[in-house]
Amino acid sequence: MRVGIISPNYFAEETGNAVTVRRIERHLRALGCEVKVFATDRVAGEQLQAAVKEFAPDILHAFHAYHGGRVACALAKALGVPYLVTFTGTDIYKALCDQRNMELHGALRGASRLVAFHGCIRHRLAEHMPTLEERTAIIPQGVDLPDDYSPLPPAEEQAFTFLLPAGLRPVKNVLFPLEPLAALYADHPQVRLLLAGPVLDKDYAAQVMEALERYPFARYLGVVGHDRMGDLYRRVDVVLNSSLSEGGMANTVLEAMAYAKPLLVADIEGNRSVVKENVTGLLYRDAGDLVAKAGKLAANARLREKLGNNGRAQVRDHYSPDKEAASYLTLYRDILQKN
Incomplete structure (x- = not known):
């Protein structure tokens, strides 16, 4: 499966969105997917559309409903592929509640599925757009469990x-x-x-x-x-x-x-x-x-x-990252089967 990921902060590697996308990208590849990330902070407009068209994804996966979802919505229409959106935080708590909400509504209604990390996010979405609650899946974040987690000496003695x-x-x-x-x-x-x-x-x-x-x-x-x-x-x-x-x-x-x-x-x-x-x-x-x-x-x-x-x-x-990626892959297959 060819998965095109639309990410607003992929190259700001220490941001939460980048950490999430890089982890899912890595674990999807381990499951056999061909994955390419398109960072909207590096490329946009016709250049972005041409790059996505060249990759020819089976599905588009956007992170952040406002910064990624709107882009995925436009690309999906142009290329004739389905897309899904994962909520990441400020999209559900800010963009859905301010002057950006009308732009956001179109991107969310056009998505085949929506994903929240927890039921509290799905509930908050339902307060604004109740008809989308049933289309919102819950996939918890994953995190890689380190083998060595033993304490190290503090940088400053006795601190x-x-x-x-x-x-x-x-x-x-x-x-x-x-x-x-x-x-x-x-x-x-x-x-x-x-x-x-x-x-x-x-x-x-x-x-x-x-x-x-x-x-x-x-x-x-x-x-x-x-x-x-x-x-x-x-x-x-x-x-x-x-x-x-x-x-x-x-x-x-x-x-x-x-x-x-x-x-x-x-x-x-x-x-x-x-x-x-x-x-x-x-x-x-x-x-x-x-x-x-x-x-x-x-x-x-x-x-x-x-x-x-x-x-x-x-x-x-x-919070297994393997289970997280497998849940996304199951969701992708479900979307493609219905399209």
């Missing part, structure tokens, strides 16, 4: 380190943990916060850099290549997620679980779909809750170990 892996843009809300963790740092000077991720919004990134000057315990590492993230996870004590919304499950949350790291995450539905309170992590509702639970994790090594081990077991049992 207790929180890691916040996220692109610098407003939806990731990376400014929020600074003040609460500063309160914890005042009582526990061994506390550190590391931020890692690409600049995706220059104005927001400038605010982050300015804020970091006021918090000596926090440091921005810049872009950390995905192939180096494993060593970073192994050197830290707790992994944070402070997002305002997530598309059902964040890659960084699943990766932290794969490395048996305890999680402290914002209490949003995208995180609740993966993180169970006091089982695989802790969820915070506000700044006071974040301080209290961060302190609890810093003081209780047994709790950290329990949460980390439970998280790794959950990833092993429920």
Whole structure:
């Protein structure tokens, strides 16, 4: 089967969309598919259409309903092939709710099938477009389980380190943990916060850099290549997620679980779909809750170990990348059989 993937951020390798697409691309190839990714941030218009036509896909698979879905809709019409769309986060939480929603409706209604990572995303879609709920499949994100997840020595001796892996843009809300963790740092000077991720919004990134000057315990590492993230996870004590919304499950949350790291995450539905309170992590509702639970994790090594081990077991049992790719392949076959 020839699968053409339409991806908005394929070459920004550290973004969530790129991590997802590269993983699915790799595992689809292992199942015997011929896969080619068309990155809409590198090629567009007639050039894109010519490249897709030359590849002659049996099916098009778009990631992000707005940035990928609209492109796939136009290409599918021009080439006479079916397409499907996977929701990735800001499409369902933002584009479907703002001035872009009418453009989005056409792309979604034209798709043979839609895919959400979790039922909460399908439910949110149904609130806006109830007729599409039945056409929306649930395929959880996968994550590769590392063989070696043993801790490495911290970069700074005696430090207790929180890691916040996220692109610098407003939806990731990376400014929020600074003040609460500063309160914890005042009582526990061994506390550190590391931020890692690409600049995706220059104005927001400038605010982050300015804020970091006021918090000596926090440091921005810049872009950390995905192939180096494993060593970073192994050197830290707790992994944070402070997002305002997530598309059902964040890659960084699943990766932290794969490395048996305890999680402290914002209490949003995208995180609740993966993180169970006091089982695989802790969820915070506000700044006071974040301080209290961060302190609890810093003081209780047994709790950290329990949460980390439970998280790794959950990833092993429920978030297999092989199963993820096989589910997509089954869906492709179903679509092609009906077209």
